[in-house]
Amino acid sequence: MESAPMAEAQKQMKISDEVAIEIRGMNKWYGQFHVLRDINMTVQKGERIVICGPSGSGKSTLIRCINRLEEHQSGQIVVDGTELTSDLKNIDKVRSEVGMVFQHFNLFPHLTILENCTLAPIWVRKIPKREAEETAMHFLRKVKIPEQAHKYPGQLSGGQQQRVAIARSLCMKPRIMLFDEPTSALDPEMIKEVLDTMIALAEEGMTMLCVTHEMGFAQAVANRVIFMDQGQIVEQNAPKEFFSNPQSERTKLFLSQIL
Numbered sequence: 168m169e170s171a172p173m174a175e176a177q178k179q180m181k182i183s184d185e186v187a188i189e190i191r192g193m194n195k196w197y198g199q200f201h202v203l204r205d206i207n208m209t210v211q212k213g214e215r216i217v218i219c220g221p222s223g224s225g226k227s228t229l230i231r232c233i234n235r236l237e238e239h240q241s242g243q244i245v246v247d248g249t250e251l252t253s254d255l256k257n258i259d260k261v262r263s264e265v266g267m268v269f270q271h272f273n274l275f276p277h278l279t280i281l282e283n284c285t286l287a288p289i290w291v292r293k294i295p296k297r298e299a300e301e302t303a304m305h306f307l308r309k310v311k312i313p314e315q316a317h318k319y320p321g322q323l324s325g326g327q328q329q330r331v332a333i334a335r336s337l338c339m340k341p342r343i344m345l346f347d348e349p350t351s352a353l354d355p356e357m358i359k360e361v362l363d364t365m366i367a368l369a370e371e372g373m374t375m376l377c378v379t380h381e382m383g384f385a386q387a388v389a390n391r392v393i394f395m396d397q398g399q400i401v402e403q404n405a406p407k408e409f410f411s412n413p414q415s416e417r418t419k420l421f422l423s424q425i426l
């Protein structure tokens with residue numbers, strides 16, 4: 168999957184030497200099940216990281232730990248200078264800086280698109296309604312669906328709903344965006360419009376961690392691809408090297424199955 172916007176995207180993006188996310192010796196269990204094993208990972212601001220790996224390898228759990236939708240049991244996770252501990256203040260601070268987009272868009276069906284985008288800014292951030300609406304319209308224009316603002320989610324296609332979910336996240340002005348298989352519930356013809364939205368975000372310098380099996384996206388936009396298997400980071404590399412010269416047998420097997 169090669170396209171002009173993707174080729175353009177890669178050239179323009181800069182990575183800062185500041186750290187956005189630092190994970191050290193992190194482990195997580197679900198009951199007896201050791202789901203994440205000794206995860207070490209540093210993400211610089213402006214990095215676009217694609218995380219891939221077989222189903223059940225712990226990809227969702229890892230990114231859910233980064234905004235504390237899941238709790239880790241040992242090791243350290245530091246997001247933009249704030250360590251994730253059981254301190255609620257820290258969790259709130261990190262959640263306000265980290266946006267997340269899921270496979271299923273999780274829009275509120277009884278609220279309009281505009282209301283979906285202004286709900287958290289008004290009630291969590293205490294932003295005046297008028298200002299929240301202006302911000303929402305700004306991001307709805309960015310994801311190219313301002314004309315849908317007064318419709319309800321059920322009246323939109325899956326691709327449009329996912330773009331709303333991205334706009335809704337951006338309305339909270341996050342510094343980091345996490346994506347968990349954002350296109351895997353979409354029909355093929357809608358995948359590109361969502362990927363194009365993500366490319367635009369990458370071009371603006373957003374720090375992004377994307378769990379996705381869209382390897383065209385990984386090759387064009389990511390500066391690093393991380394491969395996970397059985398709760399571990401098995402291998403990571405720049406996309407070109409990752410795809411042309413995978414090191415481990417597990418990575419080779421995975422790539423042979425999806426490419």
Ligand code: ADP
Nearest residue numbers: 197200202220221222223224225226227228229
């Ligand atoms: P992936 O996103 O790579 O498919 P997940 O992070 O969703 O993997 O899941 C990793 C493993 O943890 C799987 O074996 C899954 O069944 C298990 N798991 C996920 N969520 C829970 C949970 N809430 N309780 C117990 N086990 C879970």
Ligand code: MG
Nearest residue numbers: 226227228347
């Ligand atoms: Mg998952």
